Amino acid sequence: MxxxxxxxxxxxxxxxxxxxxxxxxxxxxxxxxxxxxxxxxxxxxxxxxxxxxxxxxxxxxxxxxxxxxxxxxxxxxxxxxxxxxxxxxxxxxxxxxxxxxxxxxxxxxxxxxxxxxxxxxxxxxxxxxxxxxxxxxxxxxxxxxxxxxxxxxxxxxxxxxxxxxxxxxxxxxxxxxxxxxxxxxxxxxxxxxxxxxxxxxxxxxxxxxxxxxxxxxxxxxxxxxxxQGMAGRTVLIETQEISHRALLQQAICLPDVGDGVIQGKYLRLSLKKGADRHRLLRDLNLFAAKIIDTPPRFEDAFIDLLGGSMDSKSVLTEVLSAIDAPPDETVIEARELTKKYGSFTANDRVNFRVRRGEIFGLLGPNGAGKSTTFKMMCGLQVPSAGQALVLGTDLKTGSGNVRQRLGYMAQKFALYGNLTVAQNLKFFSGIYGLRGQKQRDKMAEMTGAFNLHPLLNQKTDSLSLGYKQRLALACALMHEPDILFLDEPTSGVDPITRREFWLHINGMVDKGVTVMVTTHFMEEAEYCDRIGLVYRGKIIAIGTPDALKHQVTSEQTPDPTMEQTFIALIKNYDAKEAQ
Missing domain, CATH: 3.40.50.300 (P-loop containing nucleotide triphosphate hydrolases)
Structure with a gap:
C-alpha cells in the first residue's frame, strides 16, 4: 500500500x-x-x-x-x-x-x-x-x-x-x-x-x-x-423542417448560441447567458420545432469557458462544387467481404451499402476488424473473398478513374514532416493531377479554408496536432473527391478542432459528398446517418444512432448514451454467443 x-x-x-x-x-x-x-x-x-x-x-x-x-x-x-x-x-x-x-x-x-x-x-x-x-x-x-x-x-x-x-x-x-x-x-x-x-x-x-x-x-x-454552471442552458431541438446539418450551420452563427452539435435526431445547442428561446426559433425560421431541456455535460462548460466554438459557416463548403448525382445512388458496397491472415479471420462475410450524400460510421473495439474493413473498402488492402465496390467498381480490379474520385485521410499522420505546409499542399495537389493556375487556385482555397496561411513556410513536423490534421484533410480534398474515407480524423485533437472538422464534413455532405468514417469518439457517431458496429470480424448491428440506442433501452437505462449503447450491444452479442 x-x-x-x-x-x-x-x-x-x-x-x-x-x-x-x-x-x-x-x-x-x-x-x-x-x-x-x-x-x-x-x-x-x-x-x-x-x-x-x-x-x-x-x-x-x-x-x-x-x-x-x-x-x-x-x-x-x-x-x-x-x-x-x-x-x-x-x-x-x-x-x-x-x-x-x-x-x-x-x-x-x-x-x-x-x-x-x-x-x-x-x-x-x-x-x-x-x-x-x-x-x-x-x-x-x-x-x-x-x-x-x-x-x-x-x-x-x-x-x-x-x-x-x-x-x-x-x-x-x-x-x-x-x-x-x-x-x-x-x-x-x-x-x-x-x-x-x-x-x-x-x-x-x-x-x-x-x-x-x-x-x-x-x-x-x-x-x-x-x-453545474451550464444548468438551464443546454437544449435539444427536434424538427422535420430542415436537415440538421443545414440547421447547425445556421445556429452556430446566432448571437444566442455558444455551441452546437448533432445528437441523433436532435440538434443539441449550448445557449449563452440570457438567451431568448423564442427569438432563437424565430431566427432559425422554425415554426413547428420543439425545444427540450437536456442536462449539461462537462464539454458544454469547457467550450463555454473558452468563449464558445466556431461562430461562422464552413468556409470550405463555399469553395466546393455541388455534386450532380442521384441522391439514392449506392456509392459504397461491401458484398460478403472477407479477410484472412493465415488461419485468422479478420473479417467474416461483411455486408453493407452506403448511399450518395450519406455519412456511414464504422465503430468497433480495437482489434475487432474495423480498420481492416475500412482499408479494404478504400482499396488499401485486398480482400481474401467477397467484393469491395465503389461506384459499382471492384477496387481490386477497377480502373484508376474511380480512385481519382476518392479522398483518404489516414489515422496516423501520413504527410511529409520535413516539407513545409506549402510544399505538402503542392506535392499532393500535383499527385492528383493539378497543374499551373488551377493548382495555385486550389492551394489558395485550401489555405484559406483551413486558416493555414500563417504556417505555409513552417515544417510540418513543427505543427500542433490540430494543424497537422487540418493539413491532412486539406491535402485529401485537393481534387474535390465525391467520396471521402476518414480513418479516425479527429483522434487526439481538442473538442473545438473536432467541431471545426465536423462542420466542414457536414457541409461537404450537404454538397453530395459521401463519407465513410471510423471513430472512437462516441459523440461523433451521433453525426452519422447510419452506423455499422464491427465486432469479431462481423457487422453485429447496423442502423441510425437512435435506432441502435433503442435496441438497448431498458428500465435501468431509459436514455442510453452512444457509449452505453456501444458497450451494451457488444455485451449482448457475447451473451448470445455464449448460450
Whole structure:
C-alpha cells in the first residue's frame, strides 16, 4: 500500500519557448495530492504535454518552483525516477519485441529482478488482462492492448507518482473503461495520478481537474462544479423542417448560441447567458420545432469557458462544387467481404451499402476488424473473398478513374514532416493531377479554408496536432473527391478542432459528398446517418444512432448514451454467443 502523502507543488511556474510569443506555461500555481485521479484538460496547444514533461524532469522550466513528492525534477532527477512512472502520449515501447520482452526490458531498466520480477509480472499481466498475449509482438496488439502494455511497463517498480499523457487516445470505449478501472484502483491505493486527456467525458471521472488554455490555468477544482454552471442552458431541438446539418450551420452563427452539435435526431445547442428561446426559433425560421431541456455535460462548460466554438459557416463548403448525382445512388458496397491472415479471420462475410450524400460510421473495439474493413473498402488492402465496390467498381480490379474520385485521410499522420505546409499542399495537389493556375487556385482555397496561411513556410513536423490534421484533410480534398474515407480524423485533437472538422464534413455532405468514417469518439457517431458496429470480424448491428440506442433501452437505462449503447450491444452479442 502506498502512503497517501505525496503531493506535486507548483508555484509561479513559467515555461517560454524562443519561437513562441506567448508562454507555454504561464504563472501556474497549484497543489496536486495523492489518492485521487487529477485530470489535465485543455485544447490543442494548451500546455498539457509541456507541464507533464516538466514534472517528469524531461524539460527545464523557465522560472518558478516545481516539486514532485518533495523532489526537484531537475536537480534530484535520479531519486525522482525511482518513484515516478511516466507514460508518454505516443506509444513508446518496442513494436518488434513481444509483450514479455518489453516487460523484461523495462524490468531491467528499473532494477526489478529475481522473485520480485516474477511477482510483478504475474500481478501486472493479471491486472491488465494481458496474460494470454505474452508472446505476441507489441506491434501486433490492438490500440487498447498497446496502452495496457504501456501502463504495465510504467508500473514496474511500483511508482508512487504516475504521469499519463493522453493514455486513451485511439482506444475504444470498452478499453477506456478498463483503463479507468485500473487507474482508479491505483489511486485508491494512495498513488498520485495525473491523467491528461482530450476526451472531455473523461474529465467527469476525475476527482479534480486542471483546465489549461494557452498555458493559463482557467479552472482548478471538481469538474461537476464547472458543469453545474451550464444548468438551464443546454437544449435539444427536434424538427422535420430542415436537415440538421443545414440547421447547425445556421445556429452556430446566432448571437444566442455558444455551441452546437448533432445528437441523433436532435440538434443539441449550448445557449449563452440570457438567451431568448423564442427569438432563437424565430431566427432559425422554425415554426413547428420543439425545444427540450437536456442536462449539461462537462464539454458544454469547457467550450463555454473558452468563449464558445466556431461562430461562422464552413468556409470550405463555399469553395466546393455541388455534386450532380442521384441522391439514392449506392456509392459504397461491401458484398460478403472477407479477410484472412493465415488461419485468422479478420473479417467474416461483411455486408453493407452506403448511399450518395450519406455519412456511414464504422465503430468497433480495437482489434475487432474495423480498420481492416475500412482499408479494404478504400482499396488499401485486398480482400481474401467477397467484393469491395465503389461506384459499382471492384477496387481490386477497377480502373484508376474511380480512385481519382476518392479522398483518404489516414489515422496516423501520413504527410511529409520535413516539407513545409506549402510544399505538402503542392506535392499532393500535383499527385492528383493539378497543374499551373488551377493548382495555385486550389492551394489558395485550401489555405484559406483551413486558416493555414500563417504556417505555409513552417515544417510540418513543427505543427500542433490540430494543424497537422487540418493539413491532412486539406491535402485529401485537393481534387474535390465525391467520396471521402476518414480513418479516425479527429483522434487526439481538442473538442473545438473536432467541431471545426465536423462542420466542414457536414457541409461537404450537404454538397453530395459521401463519407465513410471510423471513430472512437462516441459523440461523433451521433453525426452519422447510419452506423455499422464491427465486432469479431462481423457487422453485429447496423442502423441510425437512435435506432441502435433503442435496441438497448431498458428500465435501468431509459436514455442510453452512444457509449452505453456501444458497450451494451457488444455485451449482448457475447451473451448470445455464449448460450
Amino acid at each position: 502506498i502512503k497517501p502523502t505525496h503531493v506535486i507543488e507548483l508555484e509561479s511556474l513559467q515555461k517560454h519557448f524562443p519561437a513562441r510569443d506567448t508562454p507555454a506555461i504561464a504563472d501556474l500555481t497549484t497543489v496536486l495530492r495523492s489518492g485521487v485521479v487529477t485530470g489535465l484538460i485543455g485544447p490543442d496547444g494548451a500546455g498539457k504535454t509541456t507541464l507533464i514533461r516538466i514534472l517528469a524532469g524531461l524539460m527545464t522550466p523557465t522560472s518558478g518552483k516545481v516539486q514532485v513528492a518533495g523532489l526537484d525534477p531537475i536537480t534530484q532527477d535520479r531519486r525522482l525516477h525511482t518513484i515516478l512512472g511516466y507514460m508518454p502520449q505516443k506509444f513508446g515501447l518496442y513494436e518488434d519485441l513481444t509483450v514479455i520482452e518489453n516487460l523484461t526490458l523495462y524490468a531491467e531498466l528499473r532494477g526489478v529482478r529475481g522473485e520480485r520480477r516474477k511477482q510483478a509480472f504475474d500481478r501486472l499481466l493479471t491486472f491488465t488482462d494481458l496474460t494470454r498475449f505474452t508472446h505476441r509482438m507489441a506491434g501486433k496488439l490492438s490500440g487498447g492492448m498497446k496502452q495496457k502494455l504501456g501502463l504495465a511497463c510504467t508500473l514496474l517498480g511500483q511508482p508512487q507518482v504516475l504521469l499519463l499523457d493522453e493514455p486513451s487516445v485511439g482506444v475504444d470505449p470498452i478499453s477506456r473503461t478498463e483503463l479507468w478501472r485500473m487507474v482508479h484502483e491505483l489511486a485508491d491505493s494512495g498513488m498520485l495520478i495525473l491523467w491528461s486527456t482530450s476526451y472531455l467525458d473523461e474529465a467527469e471521472r476525475c476527482s479534480d481537474i486542471l483546465l489549461l488554455n494557452e498555458g493559463k490555468l482557467l479552472f482548478n477544482g471538481v469538474p461537476q462544479t464547472l458543469t
